Amino acid sequence: MSNMATREAYGLALARIVKENDDVVVLDADLSPATKTCYAKEARPDRFINAGIAESNMVGMAAGMAASHMKPFASSFAMFLAGRAFEQIRNSIAYPHLNVKLCATHAGITVGEDGATHQCNEDLALMRALPGMTVLQPCDAVETREMLNYLVNYNHPCYVRMSRLGVDSIYDENYKFELGKISTIIQGKSIAFIASGIMVSEALIAIEQLNQEGIYPSLYNVHTIKPIDQDKINSIAKSYDYVMTLEEHNVIGGLFSAVVEALKIPKIIYPIGIKDTFGESGTPEALMKKYEIHYTNIIDYTKEIMGHE
Amino acid sequence: MLTQLSNQCRQDILKMINKAKAGHPGGSLSCIDILTYLYTKEIKLTKENVSSINRDRLVLSKGHAAPALYAILHNIGIIDSYETFRQINSDLQGHPNMNDTPGVDMSTGSLGQGISCAVGMAIGNKILENGHKVYALLGDGECEEGQVYEALMAASHYQLNNLIAILDYNGLQIDGAIGDVMNPAPFKDKFIAFGWTVIEINGHDFQEIKDAVQLAKTSEKPTMIIAHTVKGKGVSFMENKAGWHGKAPSDEELEKALKELQGGCNYE
Numbered sequence: 001m002s003n004m005a006t007r008e009a010y011g012l013a014l015a016r017i018v019k020e021n022d023d024v025v026v027l028d029a030d031l032s033p034a035t036k037t038c039y040a041k042e043a044r045p046d047r048f049i050n051a052g053i054a055e056s057n058m059v060g061m062a063a064g065m066a067a068s069h070m071k072p073f074a075s076s077f078a079m080f081l082a083g084r085a086f087e088q089i090r091n092s093i094a095y096p097h098l099n100v101k102l103c104a105t106h107a108g109i110t111v112g113e114d115g116a117t118h119q120c121n122e123d124l125a126l127m128r129a130l131p132g133m134t135v136l137q138p139c140d141a142v143e144t145r146e147m148l149n150y151l152v153n154y155n156h157p158c159y160v161r162m163s164r165l166g167v168d169s170i171y172d173e174n175y176k177f178e179l180g181k182i183s184t185i186i187q188g189k190s191i192a193f194i195a196s197g198i199m200v201s202e203a204l205i206a207i208e209q210l211n212q213e214g215i216y217p218s219l220y221n222v223h224t225i226k227p228i229d230q231d232k233i234n235s236i237a238k239s240y241d242y243v244m245t246l247e248e249h250n251v252i253g254g255l256f257s258a259v260v261e262a263l264k265i266p267k268i269i270y271p272i273g274i275k276d277t278f279g280e281s282g283t284p285e286a287l288m289k290k291y292e293i294h295y296t297n298i299i300d301y302t303k304e305i306m307g308h309e
Numbered sequence: 310m311l312t313q314l315s316n317q318c319r320q321d322i323l324k325m326i327n328k329a330k331a332g333h334p335g336g337s338l339s340c341i342d343i344l345t346y347l348y349t350k351e352i353k354l355t356k357e358n359v360s361s362i363n364r365d366r367l368v369l370s371k372g373h374a375a376p377a378l379y380a381i382l383h384n385i386g387i388i389d390s391y392e393t394f395r396q397i398n399s400d401l402q403g404h405p406n407m408n409d410t411p412g413v414d415m416s417t418g419s420l421g422q423g424i425s426c427a428v429g430m431a432i433g434n435k436i437l438e439n440g441h442k443v444y445a446l447l448g449d450g451e452c453e454e455g456q457v458y459e460a461l462m463a464a465s466h467y468q469l470n471n472l473i474a475i476l477d478y479n480g481l482q483i484d485g486a487i488g489d490v491m492n493p494a495p496f497k498d499k500f501i502a503f504g505w506t507v508i509e510i511n512g513h514d515f516q517e518i519k520d521a522v523q524l525a526k527t528s529e530k531p532t533m534i535i536a537h538t539v540k541g542k543g544v545s546f547m548e549n550k551a552g553w554h555g556k557a558p559s560d561e562e563l564e565k566a567l568k569e570l571q572g573g574c575n576y577e
Contacts, residue, residue, distance in 0.1 A: 025432075025433075025436065046436075047436070049432060049467070051459075051463060052459075052462070052463070052466075054456075054459035054462070054463070056421075056422075056425070056455075056456045056459060057425045057428070057456055057459035057460050057462075057463055059425070060422050060423075060424075060425020060426045060428070060429060060456070060460065061425055061426070061428050061429035061432065061460075061463065062429060063415075063425075063426045063429060064368075064415070064425065064426035064427060064428060064429020064430035064431070064432070064433060065429040065430070065432060065433045066429075067362070067407070067414065067415055067426065067429070067430055067433070068362055068429070068430050068432075068433025068434060068436075068437065069362060069433070069437075070433050070436065072429075087419060088419075088422055088425070088456070091416070091418065091419040091422055092415075092416070092419075092422050092425070092426055095406070095416050096406065096407050096408055096415070096416035097408065
């Protein structure tokens, strides 16, 4: 099982895409070795625009390039892209519905040692609230690559949320990305885990251990946070006694909110996520434990809600 | 010819804002001569090329001057009527939206953002090697937004000699004189320091506007034309009054203003 961060897979995919597509332009704000757009820069220096440490202007330039019928992919950390440049994204990209791919890396608390200023747990809430914005979060390297391949010819504004941390591969090489469709990873019974991003692999570890205790959760991957797969959410809600959402984001405004909003029937949804608080410095694992999104927390919470001691 | 056309646009701006009972007359009247020149002599917008990017384009970074843009678009035959400006279900929004109105090349309204979009469009034109210019019209108060300077820096860094920005330097913003509210001057030194060619003109003199644009086209750098203008230009009781930034004229005020404009007094 290979281990790769989604940002790394993004950089590799983008380098190939920019080489093969003359109309693709890559923008970054002085973080290319971290966001991994440095590979695209190496592949097509004439299609790489460094905005410097000026994210608001980067977003505006990307909008202008889209208005010139280019296909811009703009990257920075989630904090500085969705956060700092929010109003520019809203008014210069979302409102005119321009074809800009906002590819944010270093989302969530697993940014780690840099601390709370760099750990964005609010970006899904911000991006989801923008009319016409497609919001995506891949769970592994293969899905990131397939998502990127799909996005080249998807002419709508889009936010892609990626992580710093390496994750084990979930999908094999034959995986096909289907926008807006929840992907079933494990078919179990009585409890469903609805997860996104790095929480998919975290859930897998939890499931292995829960299986040994006679609990067999299903695992669903929500790579498309918006538009959410409403039919599937409701069929999951009907089919299981317990439904849990798992996200590396504030429980306000992220996956939990999206799932609850999609329900057409009354159902209690149990959230694993950041409980409306800021992060801090620490190793990713220590932070995941402290902020209760680690696989051990998933195991404990599952047993608690199912009444297993 | 241009004088007559911009005079007609001035009347349309005031009628539009009066009808809507809302809008920004002061900054529309200060920039209409510039827009009149650009749309008729440089961009040469027609019904045939309006939806193409294979032409010069303009970003109205000071998007609140939408009435000026709609007035010139109306007078060159791109939009039929401005009756619905700022009303429900209208294709003429309070601030310009490129998906609603033909001839609007970028959605603007939130200050400081349009100039960044213009920089991106100019980079796009460079990549496409289409030789077309991008014009951006900035407000002076708008230059209090930090994003403007991010954009200026990028334009000179990427040597965008296909970008021509015009500063509508009318000296007033909502809360008063720009020098009293938050002084962005001196402009010329700032723009030169950011690596731009700078030309200063009277923004109501068509010959000076024309000469400046022709000179800008020969520059190796992006060019900023500092156009000294009068807020509310052409209507005596609106001129140099910050209070007319975002206020609609009453029916009586409209009548008085139209009489002045039709009489050609105070403005030749």
